[in-house]
Amino acid sequence: MVAKSPELRNLTSLRGIAALMVAFFHFRYFLPKMPGWMDNEIIRESYVWVDFFFILSGFILAYRYDSGTGHYGHFLRKRLARIYPLYFVTFVVAVLVAALKDHKAPDQWGSLLAHVFLIQNWGYPFTPRWNYPAWSLSCEWAAYLVFPLFLFVCRKASAKTLVVWLLVAALFCAHYWFCANVVGGNIGNINNYPLFRCFTEFALGMLGYQIRKSWEQEGSKLCDFAQGLLLVLIFFSLNSKVSDFYFVFLSFFLILVASQAKGPLTALLGSRPLYFLGEISYSVYLNQILLLIFFDTLVIHWWPSFGRWTAEVYFVLRIAALLLVSTATYVFIERTGKRWMLSPKAVWR
Numbered sequence: 001m002v003a004k005s006p007e008l009r010n011l012t013s014l015r016g017i018a019a020l021m022v023a024f025f026h027f028r029y030f031l032p033k034m035p036g037w038m039d040n041e042i043i044r045e046s047y048v049w050v051d052f053f054f055i056l057s058g059f060i061l062a063y064r065y066d067s068g069t070g071h072y073g074h075f076l077r078k079r080l081a082r083i084y085p086l087y088f089v090t091f092v093v094a095v096l097v098a099a100l101k102d103h104k105a106p107d108q109w110g111s112l113l114a115h116v117f118l119i120q121n122w123g124y125p126f127t128p129r130w131n132y133p134a135w136s137l138s139c140e141w142a143a144y145l146v147f148p149l150f151l152f153v154c155r156k157a158s159a160k161t162l163v164v165w166l167l168v169a170a171l172f173c174a175h176y177w178f179c180a181n182v183v184g185g186n187i188g189n190i191n192n193y194p195l196f197r198c199f200t201e202f203a204l205g206m207l208g209y210q211i212r213k214s215w216e217q218e219g220s221k222l223c224d225f226a227q228g229l230l231l232v233l234i235f236f237s238l239n240s241k242v243s244d245f246y247f248v249f250l251s252f253f254l255i256l257v258a259s260q261a262k263g264p265l266t267a268l269l270g271s272r273p274l275y276f277l278g279e280i281s282y283s284v285y286l287n288q289i290l291l292l293i294f295f296d297t298l299v300i301h302w303w304p305s306f307g308r309w310t311a312e313v314y315f316v317l318r319i320a321a322l323l324l325v326s327t328a329t330y331v332f333i334e335r336t337g338k339r340w341m342l343s344p345k346a347v348w349r
Contacts, residue, residue: 008063010227010258010269015056016277018049019284022133023322025049027315030292035311045238047188048247050136052255053285054198055248057140058205059212059255061147062154066209072148078342079144083282084118085337086329087137090286091115094130097293121194132289135190139198146199150206158210168207168252175200176245185243201248208256215260224263230254283326283334291322 025046028038065075095112114120115130121138143150157163178200179185183192230250237246258266268274277284295318 008060008259009275010261010266011056011060011255012278012281013269013271013274014254014258014278015053016274016279016281016284018052018056019281020277021046021049023284023288023319026132026288026292027318030296035315038315040239041241042235042238045241045244045247048238048244050133051187051197051201051244051248052251053136054140054143054201055205055208055251056255057143058150058202058207059209059259060205061144062151062206062209065147065151066213075147076144081338081341082334083137083141085341086283086286086333087118087134088116089329089333089337090131090290091134093290097290098130101293101297121190131286133285135194136198139194140202142195143198143202150203154203154206154210157207158213161211161214164207164210164214168204168211171200171204171207172245172249175248176243179243179245183244185245187244204248204252205255208252212256212259220260221263223257223261224266226257227254227261228265230257277323280323280326280330283329284322287326287329288322291318291325295321 021043024038024043028034028043061079111120111130115134118138118141121135122142153167154164157167178193178196179187183189187197230253234247234250234254237250258269295314
């Protein structure tokens with residue numbers, strides 16, 4: 001859950017849409033036959049929605065820490081309780097699947113301990129042998145650990161809005177340089193300094209919250225219009241194959257105005273189906289690869305005559321299965337695991 005506050009409800013839905021776009025991106029590499037509508041640049045470039053997650057995480061965590069109570073240790077326990085139960089379960093399943101499927105020790109047994117402690121993408125980049133999307137959780141966990149430093153800078157800067165905007169501009173400049181000179185406009189390779197990618201975007205989100213907090217008016221219809229316009233520009237930028245920096249730039253402002261929006265688009269995003277998609281988005285994100293592997297195994301062994309005419313049907317079945325499985329893991333693993341890890345009886349406390 002991103003936020004219970006009504007004015008932030010649509011951000012939850014946007015996170016769900018982002019998780020689904022990442023799933024569509026991965027579907028391209030696993031579908032035996034791909035529906036024609038997926039053969040476009042928007043889907044091919046949808047790995048960048050992970051960067052939307054990083055910015056949104058910084059924004060929401062700054063909001064929660066600012067409006068909540070408790071010390072940093074309590075905050076860290078809550079974050080670990082939020083992400084670790086499902087992460088660990090999917091990691092174990094991924095290890096079992098790799099062992100059974102390959103019938104031999106895969107090349108990443110040496111990274112097991114790093115994955116257990118969620119540090120696999122902190123330095124030496126391990127090939128994402130296990131559950132691929134979890135690389136971003138490793139980076140976010142690092143961001144949580146340095147969160148007090150980010151928070152200190154943001155709070156000092158918040159005394160003057162101009163200083164906050166100057167810091168935002170500096171981060172944008174650094175990110176633009178990174179995209180132009182280090183990754184050639186494409187930040188999709190998770191071995192290209194993923195911590196820099198995460199930290200700059202996480203910090204942008206935190207600074208964005210400081211800007212949002214300085215706005216007095218609540219629920220602007222102008223922001224609702226801007227939210228729709230920015231979504232159009234984001235999809236246009238993906239389709240145009242421009243530098244990934246522009247997606248990051250537009251996503252920052254999308255989150256900023258979406259947190260202030262009130263109008264028909266905000267009402268649509270706040271609808272129950274889309275909001276629920278946002279609620280289960282973490283499960284959608286972590287379950288997608290394992291489910292794709294499972295489906296591929298079924299198709300190869302039980303449906304060898306799979307034809308192009310069934311591509312759309314196969315795609316719909318996969319999406320339905322992903323949503324059903326993610327609903328189950330959200331209820332029985334995410335929420336249950338979080339309650340247990342935060343309970344007084346938890347051994348780790």
